[in-house]
Amino acid sequence: MAKDSASEADRPELRVLRKDEWGIWYDTLIRAFGGVAESAEERELWDALTEVDRSIGAWDGDACVGTAGVFSFRLTVPGGASVPAAGVTMVSVAATHRRRGVLRSMMRRQLDDVREWGWPLAVLTASEPEIYGRFGYGVGTFQASVEIDTTRVRLSVPPGTDDVRLRYAVPADVLDVCEAVYARKVGDRPGMLARQPGWERLGVLDPESDRDGASPLQCVLAERDGEVVGYARFHVKPEWDGNGPKGAVNLRDVQALDPVAQAALWRFLFGIDLTSTVTARARPLDEAWQHQVSDIRRCAVRVRDGLHVRLVDVGAALGARTYQAPVDVVFEVEDAFCPWNTGRWRLSGDAKGASCERTTDAADLSLSVRELGATYLGGVSLTALGAAGRVREVRQGALAEASVGFASAVAPWLPHGF
Numbered sequence: 001m002a003k004d005s006a007s008e009a010d011r012p013e014l015r016v017l018r019k020d021e022w023g024i025w026y027d028t029l030i031r032a033f034g035g036v037a038e039s040a041e042e043r044e045l046w047d048a049l050t051e052v053d054r055s056i057g058a059w060d061g062d063a064c065v066g067t068a069g070v071f072s073f074r075l076t077v078p079g080g081a082s083v084p085a086a087g088v089t090m091v092s093v094a095a096t097h098r099r100r101g102v103l104r105s106m107m108r109r110q111l112d113d114v115r116e117w118g119w120p121l122a123v124l125t126a127s128e129p130e131i132y133g134r135f136g137y138g139v140g141t142f143q144a145s146v147e148i149d150t151t152r153v154r155l156s157v158p159p160g161t162d163d164v165r166l167r168y169a170v171p172a173d174v175l176d177v178c179e180a181v182y183a184r185k186v187g188d189r190p191g192m193l194a195r196q197p198g199w200e201r202l203g204v205l206d207p208e209s210d211r212d213g214a215s216p217l218q219c220v221l222a223e224r225d226g227e228v229v230g231y232a233r234f235h236v237k238p239e240w241d242g243n244g245p246k247g248a249v250n251l252r253d254v255q256a257l258d259p260v261a262q263a264a265l266w267r268f269l270f271g272i273d274l275t276s277t278v279t280a281r282a283r284p285l286d287e288a289w290q291h292q293v294s295d296i297r298r299c300a301v302r303v304r305d306g307l308h309v310r311l312v313d314v315g316a317a318l319g320a321r322t323y324q325a326p327v328d329v330v331f332e333v334e335d336a337f338c339p340w341n342t343g344r345w346r347l348s349g350d351a352k353g354a355s356c357e358r359t360t361d362a363a364d365l366s367l368s369v370r371e372l373g374a375t376y377l378g379g380v381s382l383t384a385l386g387a388a389g390r391v392r393e394v395r396q397g398a399l400a401e402a403s404v405g406f407a408s409a410v411a412p413w414l415p416h417g418f
Contacts, residue, residue, distance in 0.1 A: 378408025
């Protein structure tokens with residue numbers, strides 16, 4: 001992206017969105033992402049979910065030329081705490097107004113607002129990952145996309161899998177019980193979002209235009225002793241050639257309360273009649289099925305970035321999580337975009353809790369806030385960032401010590417976009 005070249009006077013006016021401006025604002029966003037109209041169902045949902053008082057529009061006269069919003073989330077961090085986080089979303093700049101500082105001014109306004117609200121974190125998913133590093137965001141989670149050849153791959157399941165009962169259900173009719181399963185899983189894995197009322201509808205949003213010839217959304221519940229212990233939502237795309245059926249199961253989501261229920265659901269997906277492939281996107285990197293399949297090579301695992309994390313308040317953010325091994329380290333933090341974070345911070349913590357305060361003590365590690373965002377949820381190693389030249393070790397041994405403490409026992413994962 002080119003360097004901003006417009007003067008302050010040339011830049012469009014930024015202001016908080018009014019509800020009666022939402023349609024114009026949202027149309028600006030859609031045009032920036034290609035201009036393909038969404039279904040009425042999708043549009044109505046995003047209208048209902050948009051927090052207008054936390055959304056910004058950039059206006060050139062009567063024309064909306066930039067958009068940016070925030071969702072009020074709580075994000076699970078290592079140790080299981082649920083921390084307030086600004087879900088940055090719906091960011092766009094009209095093609096007619098590039099190189100005029102619109103994006104930078106919206107990012108500046110957003111982070112100032114998030115700080116004023118007292119939230120320690122901002123998070124986003126990026127259409128183009130290279131954009132947000134200059135604003136202090138680091139890639140904090142990764143996700144796996146898979147295409148499993150179920151004609152050649154077998155699944156080895158744990159004892160008790162046959163005791164799990166599976167039944168079909170209409171997705172909208174069982175929304176509450178599925179959401180209850182999800183809610184019980186939120187604290188188990190860093191990166192998961194505690195959903196506010198209304199967000200459960202995203203999981204059953206099913207516009208025909210997005211199916212690419214597949215079936216309407218289907219749902220199967222996993223039950224044990226009369227209790228729902230998991231669910232899978234998916235589409236089936238029928239396909240035939242001269243050799244017979246070769247349909248695909250396109251997985252939307254699967255959640256379960258225990259490994260046995262999880263295995264029962266994956267075995268079901270592998271065995272759906274007239275299909276030969278299971279495809280899934282945005283799954284955890286350490287999901288158990290990868291260790292149950294007979295041939296991982298035929299699962300075509302592909303990894304890409306997931307959640308981008310930005311520490312808005314370094315002290316509050318680092319003090320909000322726990323550390324799987326004791327840490328006592330002084331960070332020299334550089335943060336050009338949010339200079340209130342710049343300086344030295346002493347982090348002391350373990351598996352029970354932590355504190356992070358400003359200090360004048362000598363630095364052990366030197367890094368930017370972007371690296372802290374990348375390692376914050378425990379899925380990116382400080383040692384790896386050091387090897388990449390992005391963390392400088394001042395005190396010998398400090399990098400390994402901090403890297404072990406920051407790690408998470410389970411891979412962080414963002415369960416859905418926003």
